[in-house]
Amino acid sequence: MDFSIIVNEYQFYLEGLWTTTWLVALALLFGLLIALPAGILRSHENWLIKGPIWAYMYFFRGTPLLVQLFLIYYGAAQFDVLRESWLWYYFQEAWFCALLAFSLNTGAYTAEIVRGVISTMPAGEVEAAKAYGMSRWQTLRRIILPNSLRRALPAYSNEIIFMIHGSAIAGVVTIVDITGAARVVNARYYAPFEAYLAAGILYMCLTFSVIYAFKLWEKRYQHI
Amino acid sequence: MFDLYGYQEIFLEGAWLTLQVALLSLVLAVVLGLVAALAKLSHSTILTSVATVYTTIIRGIPDLILMLLIFFGGQMLINDMSYKFNEWLNEVMTGYYPDHEWVSYLPDYIDVSPYFAGIVTIGFIFGAYMAETFRGAILSVDKGQLEAATAYGMNKYKRFFRVMFPQMMRHALPGLGNNWLVLLKTTALVSIIGLQDMVKIAGDASGSTQKPFTFYLFVALVFLFYTAISTSALKWAERKYSIQTR
Numbered sequence: 001m002d003f004s005i006i007v008n009e010y011q012f013y014l015e016g017l018w019t020t021t022w023l024v025a026l027a028l029l030f031g032l033l034i035a036l037p038a039g040i041l042r043s044h045e046n047w048l049i050k051g052p053i054w055a056y057m058y059f060f061r062g063t064p065l066l067v068q069l070f071l072i073y074y075g076a077a078q079f080d081v082l083r084e085s086w087l088w089y090y091f092q093e094a095w096f097c098a099l100l101a102f103s104l105n106t107g108a109y110t111a112e113i114v115r116g117v118i119s120t121m122p123a124g125e126v127e128a129a130k131a132y133g134m135s136r137w138q139t140l141r142r143i144i145l146p147n148s149l150r151r152a153l154p155a156y157s158n159e160i161i162f163m164i165h166g167s168a169i170a171g172v173v174t175i176v177d178i179t180g181a182a183r184v185v186n187a188r189y190y191a192p193f194e195a196y197l198a199a200g201i202l203y204m205c206l207t208f209s210v211i212y213a214f215k216l217w218e219k220r221y222q223h224i
Numbered sequence: 225m226f227d228l229y230g231y232q233e234i235f236l237e238g239a240w241l242t243l244q245v246a247l248l249s250l251v252l253a254v255v256l257g258l259v260a261a262l263a264k265l266s267h268s269t270i271l272t273s274v275a276t277v278y279t280t281i282i283r284g285i286p287d288l289i290l291m292l293l294i295f296f297g298g299q300m301l302i303n304d305m306s307y308k309f310n311e312w313l314n315e316v317m318t319g320y321y322p323d324h325e326w327v328s329y330l331p332d333y334i335d336v337s338p339y340f341a342g343i344v345t346i347g348f349i350f351g352a353y354m355a356e357t358f359r360g361a362i363l364s365v366d367k368g369q370l371e372a373a374t375a376y377g378m379n380k381y382k383r384f385f386r387v388m389f390p391q392m393m394r395h396a397l398p399g400l401g402n403n404w405l406v407l408l409k410t411t412a413l414v415s416i417i418g419l420q421d422m423v424k425i426a427g428d429a430s431g432s433t434q435k436p437f438t439f440y441l442f443v444a445l446v447f448l449f450y451t452a453i454s455t456s457a458l459k460w461a462e463r464k465y466s467i468q469t470r
Contacts (some may be wrong), residue, residue, distance in 0.1 A: 057365060062451040063444040064412035067423060074430060075437030165286035172288075172416055178452060192296030196289055204284035 005189050006198045016181030023095070023177060024167050027102035028160060033108030040140075053111070060108035065166045068105055073097035073173050086158025098170045106163050113155045117148040157214035161207055168203070178202050182189055238422040239446050240439065245342055246411045248448075250404060252347025257354025264359050275355065279344055282352035289408050297340040299334070304442045306330035310389065342414035350407050357399035361392040394407045394465045401458040408450055422446060 006013070022209040038057065044050050060068065076082055090096040121144055171179030182199035186192050188209040228235060263275035272305035282290070311329050317324045365388055373387040393400075422443045430436035 009245070059444070059448065061446045064409040064423075064447060066412045066415070067440055067447065069443050070427070071437065071440040074427075077439050078435055078437040132372075147429070150362070161283075168286035168288040169416075179292075182289070182292075186296070193300055196293040196297055200285040200289045200293060202290060203286050204281070207284045 001195055002180065005185065005191050005194055009185050009188075012181040012184055013198060013202060014179065015221070016069070016176055016178040016199075017206075019175060019208070020164070020167055020170075020177040022101065022162050023099060024160075025172060027099055028163060029168070030099070031110050034103065035110030035114050036108065036110040039113075040118065042111060042115045043119060056104075057108045057111055058103050060152075060187065064107050065101065066172070067097060067167050069101040069169060069173065072101050083182055094170075094173045094175050098167075098173060099177055102163065102167060102170075105166070109159050109162070110156065113152050113159065114148070116155070117152045118144060120151075120219060121148060123187035152173075153214065153218055157210065158208055160214075164203065164206055164210065183206030228439075229429070229433045229435070231425065231439075233424060233447075234425050234429075234444070238420060238425040241419070242302075242411050242446075243419045243450070245339070245346065245414055245419070246408050248343045248410070249346035249350065250394060250407060252343065253350035253403070253407065254350025255355050258345060258357035261358035262349060263363060265357065265362060279355050282349055287346070287349050288413055288416065291342065291345040291413055291417060293343045294348075296342065301334040302334050302336065303332075306324050306334065307332065309442050310470075317408040326456065338414065338417045338419040341417060342411070342419055344416075346407060346410055349410070350403055353403050354400070355407075357403060358392065360399070361394075361396035362388065364392045364395045375443065397458070397462050397465055401454070404458075405451060405454060408454065412447075 038053050041049050042053050042057070072091075073094060075114040076088075076097070082088055082091060125143055125147065126139060129143045134142065167177060168179045170177045172180075172185055174180070176184065176200045182195040185198075189195070260275045262280075262307060286448060309330055310332070313329050314324070314326050317327075343402045352447035367420050369387050369391065370383060373383045378386065393404040411421065415421050415427070418424070423440075425438075430439045433439075
């Protein structure tokens, strides 16, 4: 085994680390923006609101992320309307398709977390807020969201780790993320063991730093 | 409803292959998970630390990387080792018989099949997740039950299979079900190491028909079908196993 290859080609891995980081961070941000309204409205009484959200969550949680990515990256080309519109400029780009697929995917999973914590919200706290004369919006902002955030944190840290791991497939559609870097290095030197092992170690560092950060955050919440 | 341009039969085979890979890796994962959970709860420091290293490393690395590592790296490692073994044995033989000619005692090139690599990798990964599920389930079985089994004169194995296993499965079922649903979706990755599963077939088919969206959507629907069936089967099993409780 010859790990000098990795040392020589470290800039590929650095680039990959950076790509993975911003791709996952942006996907998580957009996913959260989708998940908050979707998770809250999932329990709405009206079927016209509840139905589409249910279908969205069911589809994206029931199918593999790889298929979702291929559906967007390769599938978009099937629609002439899309090809002729200005959107095609973005759908041509692998990074855009990956970001879209990842955001929609993590959005669906996070919406389930949001729905879960809201539906297990202690009824007494909401009733107390009502007794204080708070409006629906005030109750949501002052009581339900802060309480839920604390309870959602462990599940959400798991979701972030799933997203980091799931993002490894971006390397399959020509993006040079950590996996992509390993593929480039392997193609150049035919050293699969060294190339993928280095990628695995990088992902592991990323995963454990997230776990550590969330442990610190959860500890802070326990003091309040 | 779906026009598959004559690819129906191949897709059916692919769908069956996906199911095969998923079920076989599930079996491997359950066995590995049970062993790892028992190792984690054992009193031996070596067993506990081996199991902890296993579950920690696996859960830190993405499944795709592990699959590529085992498929490409593992193949190279096996071939390197068998070559080194041949070299060593040949040298020993030449030492005894100077006119000995090179013989490949082990095959020079072993082809790791993607089918095998896929099942081993997925089973290996989900074994780590199963270990956590089983560990929790084992801990939630009442200790008095095991003591009663000992008092009845049951040995270690009888105690495990008659008393512990049936009761822990009740607690393990929800976690096991979740792991199965994730595992099912992970099988899509075997297409990347060249296995002819649904995703790979969809890729080939869309190359020749220019209808990628149709084919990938079909694959997605088959996965949804599998998930829907699994969810209702799990609900049924959970009801069945909780019958004597309350």
